[in-house]
Structures are given as structure tokens and as C-alpha cells.
Amino acid sequence: MSEPVSIDDLFDRRLDFPDIGAARRLARLVGIDEAKTRLTKVLGVLVNPTGPRDWAGKHHKGAATALDYLERRPPLVILAGDVGTGKTALSETVGDAVARQEKIGVTLYPLSLATRGSGRVGEMTKLLSAAFDATLSAAEKLKRSSGKASGGIIFLVDEADAVTQSRENAQMHHEDRAGVNAFIRGVDRLAEKQLPVAVVLCTNRITAIDPAVMRRAAEIFDFGRPGEKQRRAVIEEPLTELGFSSAHIDEIVRLTAGGKDGVGFTFSDLTQRLLPTLILDAYPDKPVRFERAVEILRTMQPTPRFREGKPS
Ligand SMILES: Nc1ncnc2c1ncn2[C@@H]1O[C@H](COP(=O)(O)OP(=O)(O)OP(=O)(O)O)[C@@H](O)[C@H]1O
Ligand SMILES: [Mg+2]
Structure with missing residues (x-):
């Protein structure tokens, strides 16, 4: 055989x-x-x-x-x-x-x-x-x-x-x-x-x-997608390291909740898209800033939900 x-x-x-x-x-x-x-x-x-x-x-x-x-x-x-x-x-x-x-x-x-x-x-x-x-x-x-x-x-x-x-x-x-x-x-x-x-x-x-x-x-x-507490758990440490205040972190947590449909950022949206994007936006000659992070977030969409019958 x-x-x-x-x-x-x-x-x-x-x-x-x-x-x-x-x-x-x-x-x-x-x-x-x-x-x-x-x-x-x-x-x-x-x-x-x-x-x-x-x-x-x-x-x-x-x-x-x-x-x-x-x-x-x-x-x-x-x-x-x-x-x-x-x-x-x-x-x-x-x-x-x-x-x-x-x-x-x-x-x-x-x-x-x-x-x-x-x-x-x-x-x-x-x-x-x-x-x-x-x-x-x-x-x-x-x-x-x-x-x-x-x-x-x-x-x-x-x-x-x-x-x-x-x-x-x-x-x-x-x-x-x-x-x-x-x-x-x-x-x-x-x-x-x-x-x-x-x-x-x-x-x-x-x-x-x-x-x-x-x-x-x-x-x-x-x-499932992370809720508010879980999103905070993911981004709190890295954003604190980057100099964000806790009020700023609250705002980022809020902005990653998604729109009216309730489909918020996935864990990987936070770790593999948002955080690296903030860093690369500032790199190589600026620090990461809250105001800029908010601007960037307004242009980012959460990954669409996986739907039956549609290719992933
Ligand atoms: N609970 C979590 N806390 C922190 N980061 C997470 C968490 N879950 C996922 N991530 C981040 O998201 C990335 C992608 O996650 P993973 O590949 O396990 O997703 P998945 O559920 O297998 O997705 P898919 O169904 O698309 O294969 C991980 O490498 C990690 O960076
Ligand atoms: Mg997987």
C-alpha cells in the first residue's frame, strides 16, 4: 500500500x-x-x-x-x-x-x-x-x-x-x-x-x-468576547506601563465596548491590534498618548462576530 x-x-x-x-x-x-x-x-x-x-x-x-x-x-x-x-x-x-x-x-x-x-x-x-x-x-x-x-x-x-x-x-x-x-x-x-x-x-x-x-x-x-472587567484586565497593565492614568484606562475600556450591536473588541483585537497599533503609531520618535489613542480607536472596528454559514 x-x-x-x-x-x-x-x-x-x-x-x-x-x-x-x-x-x-x-x-x-x-x-x-x-x-x-x-x-x-x-x-x-x-x-x-x-x-x-x-x-x-x-x-x-x-x-x-x-x-x-x-x-x-x-x-x-x-x-x-x-x-x-x-x-x-x-x-x-x-x-x-x-x-x-x-x-x-x-x-x-x-x-x-x-x-x-x-x-x-x-x-x-x-x-x-x-x-x-x-x-x-x-x-x-x-x-x-x-x-x-x-x-x-x-x-x-x-x-x-x-x-x-x-x-x-x-x-x-x-x-x-x-x-x-x-x-x-x-x-x-x-x-x-x-x-x-x-x-x-x-x-x-x-x-x-x-x-x-x-x-x-x-x-x-x-x-465569548471580553466584558468590561475582562477588557480592563487585559489592557490595564500595558497601558499603565505606557503612562495612562486610571481615568484614561476607564475611557479606553468604554471605547472598546463596541457599538449599538453590543459586539465589542475581542481579546485578540486588544492584544494583537490595539496595543501594537498604539505603539507603532508613536514609534520611533514619540511617546504613546491618550488623546492619540482615542483618535486611533475611533477608526478601529471590532472583528465581526463569527457567523454560521459564512466563511471565517
Ligand atoms: N483571555 C485573554 N487574555 C489575554 N489575551 C487573550 C485572551 N484570549 C485571547 N487573547 C489574545 O488573543 C490572541 C488570539 O487568541 P486565540 O488564537 O486563542 O483565539 P481563538 O479563540 O483560538 O480564535 P479563533 O477562533 O479565531 O481561532 C491570543 O494570542 C492572545 O494574544
Ligand atoms: Mg484558534
Whole structure:
């Protein structure tokens, strides 16, 4: 048949946690503490099932049935929501918090975009199955017959729409349908074997996800645009560093709330557009000034909301 696919073809650069760079990126994600904490716990028990057992030993001896329900949750977590709201940033770095919390090594396996296949019939299905195979065999090496696994794996499927869209869609190509089947089979195989693996899926289109994929999600995290408090949390430190007063920062927070439609700036609008734009506008011979920042803001529009059925 065709030549075997190597693990480097299946995944983008694998990353081992704890990792100081990831810890920094994770710490810089502000205003989503609840999602961070909950996701860390959910992933923590998936990659290290002995953690809850140790906890129960201390606090709830004999709570075997309750723990069994926790342990039998499917190994899939979905991060869904609008563009630029931190799904990718969080899923790429949360492994650091998981590793520190569970005190085990965690490796991120990000499914490569190239893995989606070149469109040739059978390509995506074959590559997806191979990616699950590779994850499975790596995880089997980590699992000890008794006690704590020696490490855990986070298998990340970012921009997951192509491999998890609903098979109910009549226009769907049979190859895509087969890809979704391969994904479901892969998750089920990981679940059966109780391996220290968590699958994280990121998507803009939660409503387009196949019901069988949804059903397998232990949790769905919904990401939205930052509210007032969260916008302040993002811009307060950098703007204070640039010499803005707290009244000026209040004004910037207000100006990034968006128009009448209520669609305000995304996290990435603030970090990747607004702040760099203010700096580059002043660079190289002027300081950043509040009055100029207001002028610039009046010309900037928030990224439009992601809409079903329209290209992103
Ligand atoms: N909570 C946050 N706090 C600070 N910055 C954030 C936060 N969320 C996102 N950002 C910034 O926005 C950038 C883009 O975020 P990210 O790529 O994670 O968005 P996304 O939700 O994956 O979007 P898309 O759906 O378009 O892929 C990040 O690199 C980061 O700079
Ligand atoms: Mg993303």
C-alpha cells in the first residue's frame, strides 16, 4: 500500500510541560480564570486518574461509585466560541497548569493542519486514524498497570470543524463523513482503554458539530468576547506601563465596548491590534498618548462576530 506516515507528519511540534514559556503565555490570558481552573481540573483527571483516587482517600474514603462516574467520563473536551477569544491560546498552554497540578509530565500533541489531508479520497480518514493510533501507543507506554501514569497526553484538534461537522448535513462529502467516523472511533478507543489522554477540540461552530461528537464531550466550554472587567484586565497593565492614568484606562475600556450591536473588541483585537497599533503609531520618535489613542480607536472596528454559514 502507500508508505507509512511518520509521527512528525501527523502532529505539529509536540510540546512537553511543564514549560516556562507556556506558563507565561497562560498567565497572560486574563479574565478567563474560571475556564482555566475548570479546564485544568477536567484535563488533570483525564491525564492522571489516580489524582482523584488520592483525593478521595483523604476526604471521601469509600466513594467508589461516585469516582467511577468521574473516571468513566469520555476523554473529550470542547472549547467553543467566537473568534479571538483565547481557545487556541488556552488549549496550547493549559498543559502547563495540568502538569504542575498533577505533578506529572504532560505532552501536547497538536494535530497538524496538514493532517486534514489533501482532499484525496480516504486521505483525511487515514491520517486521522493514524494520529489516534500514534497517540494511543504513546499513551500505552505511559500507563502503569497500577498507580500513577508516568505522564499524560493532550491531543489537540484545533479548528476542528472539518473533522467533526455534523454528518446530518446532506451536502457533506462522503470522505468528510468518514473522517468524522474516524474521529468518533478514535475517542472511543481512548475511552475504552482508560489511557492518560485528553482530546481537546476547538471550534467556532458549536452548532455544526456532529451530535455523536457532542455526546462524547465531558464538558463544553463556551468562550465569548471580553466584558468590561475582562477588557480592563487585559489592557490595564500595558497601558499603565505606557503612562495612562486610571481615568484614561476607564475611557479606553468604554471605547472598546463596541457599538449599538453590543459586539465589542475581542481579546485578540486588544492584544494583537490595539496595543501594537498604539505603539507603532508613536514609534520611533514619540511617546504613546491618550488623546492619540482615542483618535486611533475611533477608526478601529471590532472583528465581526463569527457567523454560521459564512466563511471565517
Ligand atoms: N483571555 C485573554 N487574555 C489575554 N489575551 C487573550 C485572551 N484570549 C485571547 N487573547 C489574545 O488573543 C490572541 C488570539 O487568541 P486565540 O488564537 O486563542 O483565539 P481563538 O479563540 O483560538 O480564535 P479563533 O477562533 O479565531 O481561532 C491570543 O494570542 C492572545 O494574544
Ligand atoms: Mg484558534
